[in-house]
Amino acid sequence: MSAPRTVLLTGAAGGLGTLMRGLLPRYGYELRLLDLRPVEGVPDAITADLGDREALRAAVRGVDAVLHLAGISLESTFEKILKANVEGTYNLYEAAREEGVRRIVFASSNHAVGFTPRPRGDDPLIPIDTPRRPDTFYGLSKAFGEDLAQYYWDKHGLETVSVRIGSCFPEPTSVRMLSIWMSPGDGARLFHAALTAEHVGHTVVYGSSANTRLWWDLKSARALGYEPQDDSEPYAERLIAEQGELEPDDPAHARLGGHFVTDPPIWPY
Numbered sequence: 001m002s003a004p005r006t007v008l009l010t011g012a013a014g015g016l017g018t019l020m021r022g023l024l025p026r027y028g029y030e031l032r033l034l035d036l037r038p039v040e041g042v043p044d045a046i047t048a049d050l051g052d053r054e055a056l057r058a059a060v061r062g063v064d065a066v067l068h069l070a071g072i073s074l075e076s077t078f079e080k081i082l083k084a085n086v087e088g089t090y091n092l093y094e095a096a097r098e099e100g101v102r103r104i105v106f107a108s109s110n111h112a113v114g115f116t117p118r119p120r121g122d123d124p125l126i127p128i129d130t131p132r133r134p135d136t137f138y139g140l141s142k143a144f145g146e147d148l149a150q151y152y153w154d155k156h157g158l159e160t161v162s163v164r165i166g167s168c169f170p171e172p173t174s175v176r177m178l179s180i181w182m183s184p185g186d187g188a189r190l191f192h193a194a195l196t197a198e199h200v201g202h203t204v205v206y207g208s209s210a211n212t213r214l215w216w217d218l219k220s221a222r223a224l225g226y227e228p229q230d231d232s233e234p235y236a237e238r239l240i241a242e243q244g245e246l247e248p249d250d251p252a253h254a255r256l257g258g259h260f261v262t263d264p265p266i267w268p269y
C-alpha cells in the first residue's frame with residue numbers, strides 16, 4: 001500500500017494519544033482526531049463515542065489509515081469493556097470497511113498474554129505466537145480485537161498491525177516496566193513502521209523499546225522496519241533501589257501482566 005498521509009487517531013485525548021499527537025506529525029501525517037472527550041486545544045477534533053456508527057463512518061471517510069487507541073485502558077466491569085472495547089472496536093472496523101479504509105493499527109496490549117510466565121535467567125524471550133492468556137476482561141477485549149483484525153483481513157482484505165503495547169509513558173515508573181517500557185519516541189517509530197510497511201495482512205507485534213531487561217521478542221516488529229532507539233536501563237538503579245527486585249514468589253511479579261493478574265487487579269502496577 002502507498003504510504004498513508006491522512007490518519008484518524010482515535011483516543012486522541014488520552015495519555016498515549018496526546019504523546020502521539022505531538023510526535024507523529026513530524027513523519028508527515030495529517031492527523032484527524034477523535035475522542036469521547038474534547039481534545040484540549042484542538043477545537044476541530046471530533047467528539048464522538050465508539051458506539052456512534054454514523055459518527056465513525058464520517059470520521060473514517062477519506063482517511064488512508066486509522067491508529068485506533070480509543071477505549072478503556074485498564075480493567076473495568078465486563079459490561080463497560082464490552083461496550084467500549086468489543087462493540088466499539090467492531091463498530092470502527094465496520095465503518096472502515098464501509099468507507100474503504102485500507103489499514104488499521106490497533107492498540108492491543110501485553111494483557112492479551114498477561115498470564116504468561118515472565119522469562120527468568122537464561123529463559124528465551126516470549127515469542128509473538130505464544131498462546132494468548134488474557135489476565136483481565138480488559139486483556140480479553142484485546143484478544144478479541146486481534147481476532148477481529150484477523151477476520152477483517154481474511155474476509156475483507158482490511159489490513160491491521162496489532163501492537164501488544166507494553167507500557168508507553170514518558171518514563172518507566174516500576175521495576176516491571178524496565179522490561180516492557182516503550183519510550184514515546186519508540187512508540188512513534190513503531191506506529192510509523194506499522195502504518196507504512198508493505199503487505200502486513202494481519203501482523204501482531206510486541207511494542208517496546210530495546211530494553212536490556214526485555215521479556216519478549218521484537219522480531220515481528222523489526223520485520224516491519226521498526227528500529228527501537230531507547231532502553232529503560234538508565235532508570236534501573238533508581239527504581240530497584242526504591243522498589244526492590246521483582247520477587248519470584250509474588251504472583252504479581254511472576255507473569256507478564258504484573259498486578260493485572262491479581263483478583264482484583266492491584267493499582268498502581
Ligand code: NAI
Pocket residue numbers: 010011012013014015016017034035036037048049050051068069070071072073074083084088107108109110164165166167168169
Ligand atoms: P487512556 O485511557 O489515557 O486513553 C484512552 C482514550 O480513549 C481516552 O481519552 C478516552 O476518552 C477514549 N475513549 C474511551 N472510551 C471511548 C469511547 N467509547 N469512544 C471514544 N473514545 C473513548 O489510555 P492510553 O494509555 O492513552 O492508551 C491508549 C490505548 O493503548 C488503549 O487502547 C490502551 O488499551 C492501549 N494500551 C496502552 C498502553 C500504555 O502503556 N499507555 C499499554 C497497552 C495498551
Ligand code: 15L
Pocket residue numbers: 073074109110111165166167168257258269
Ligand atoms: C496497559 O494495557 C494499560 O493500558 C497501561 O495503562 C499500562 O497499565 C500497561 O498496560 C502495563 O501493563 O503497564
